[in-house]
Amino acid sequence: EVQLVESGGGLVQPGGSLRLSCAASGFTFSSYSMNWVRQAPGKGLEWVSYISSSSSIIYYADSVKGRFTISRDNAKNSLYLQMNSLRVEDTAVYHCARVVPAVTATDYWGQGTLVTVSS
Amino acid sequence: DIQMTQSPSSLSASVGDRVTITCRASQSVTSYLNWFHQKPGKAPKLLIYAASSLQSGVPSRFTGSGSGTDFTLTISSLQPEDFATYYCQQSYSTPWTFGQGTKVEIK
Numbered sequence: 001e002v003q004l005v006e007s008g009g010g011l012v013q014p015g016g017s018l019r020l021s022c023a024a025s026g027f028t029f030s031s032y033s034m035n036w037v038r039q040a041p042g043k044g045l046e047w048v049s050y051i052s053s054s055s056s057i058i059y060y061a062d063s064v065k066g067r068f069t070i071s072r073d074n075a076k077n078s079l080y081l082q083m084n085s086l087r088v089e090d091t092a093v094y095h096c097a098r099v100v101p102a103v104t105a106t107d108y109w110g111q112g113t114l115v116t117v118s119s
Numbered sequence: 120d121i122q123m124t125q126s127p128s129s130l131s132a133s134v135g136d137r138v139t140i141t142c143r144a145s146q147s148v149t150s151y152l153n154w155f156h157q158k159p160g161k162a163p164k165l166l167i168y169a170a171s172s173l174q175s176g177v178p179s180r181f182t183g184s185g186s187g188t189d190f191t192l193t194i195s196s197l198q199p200e201d202f203a204t205y206y207c208q209q210s211y212s213t214p215w216t217f218g219q220g221t222k223v224e225i226k
Contacts, residue, residue: 035215037163045155045163045206047215059213095162104210105153105168112162 002026002108004096009113016086016117022079022096022110030074033057033099035106036081038092038115046092049081050099064090086117121145121209125218131226138194140221142207147187151211154183154192156203163206167192197223 008020022034036048049070050059058070069082079096093114097106122145132138142152154167165174167183170190180195194201202225207218 044220045157045208045217047208047213047217050213050215061214100168103153103169103172104151104215105165105174106163107165107168107174109162109164 002098004098004108004110006094006096006110006113009094009115011116011118012086013119014086014088014117017082017084018086018115020081020083020094020096020113020115022081024077024079024096024098027098029072029077032101033104034072034079035097035099036070036079036094037097037106037109038090038094039112040089040092043092048094051079083115086115088117091115091117120214121148121212121216123207123209123216123218125205125207125221127221128219129222129224131224132197133226134197134199136197136226138197138201138223140192140205140207140223142185142190142192142218144188144190144209148209148211150186151209152183152185152190153208153210154181155206155208156201157206158203 003025005023033052051070067085071080093112095109095112097109100107124143150170152170155163157163166177166181171183182193184191205221
């Protein structure tokens with residue numbers, strides 16, 4: 001069974017940093033690209049970042065470019081999101097999601113971890 | 120960025136009704152269009168990918184159609200478990216963008 005479990009969320013002050021993790025199991029993690037997608041409270045879905053299976057291709061949304069860094073450790077079946085210079089508007093539930101090759105759809109999602117940026 | 124616009128933003132329907140949700144892209148996304156639904160407090164679930172392909176395990180009452188800029192999700196006979204918020208998403212080019220969502224409520 002495919003499982004994605006996020007961790008690392010919490011309350012942080014504006015300007016602070018957090019590192020999110022996503023533990024993957026039930027599939028060959030090293031064969032799949034991954035996404036981070038977030039959802040602010042009561043709002044819609046926003047794609048944040050993409051990383052290819054070998055980490056050779058990385059994309060970011062403009063809203064996080066220069067502040068967030070996506071990475072992965074295929075030996076540990078883990079995906080990460082380092083978030084620096086956090087803003088109030090980064091408050092959201094952050095989901096990791098597996099990307100289906102060729103069609104680039106996200107077929108499995110984790111339940112998410114809540115990041116709250118507030119003073 | 121490609122803007123995705125869904126309509127309606129919300130709808131009320133009864134069990135057994137046929138429901139149609141539309142999604143329009145601000146430029147062509149060919150067939151790189153996906154549909155999800157999401158229940159409160161839960162992760163989104165992929166229903167349709169590549170505009171018209173049914174994700175494994177999703178009931179056949181869900182169908183997707185369209186290409187280019189105009190797409191449709193149809194639920195042929197609404198079931199109690201289908202009451203949720205539906206999102207379209209283009210995966211043609213980054214940033215991958217979502218529609219604003221369509222909330223399907225019980226009449």
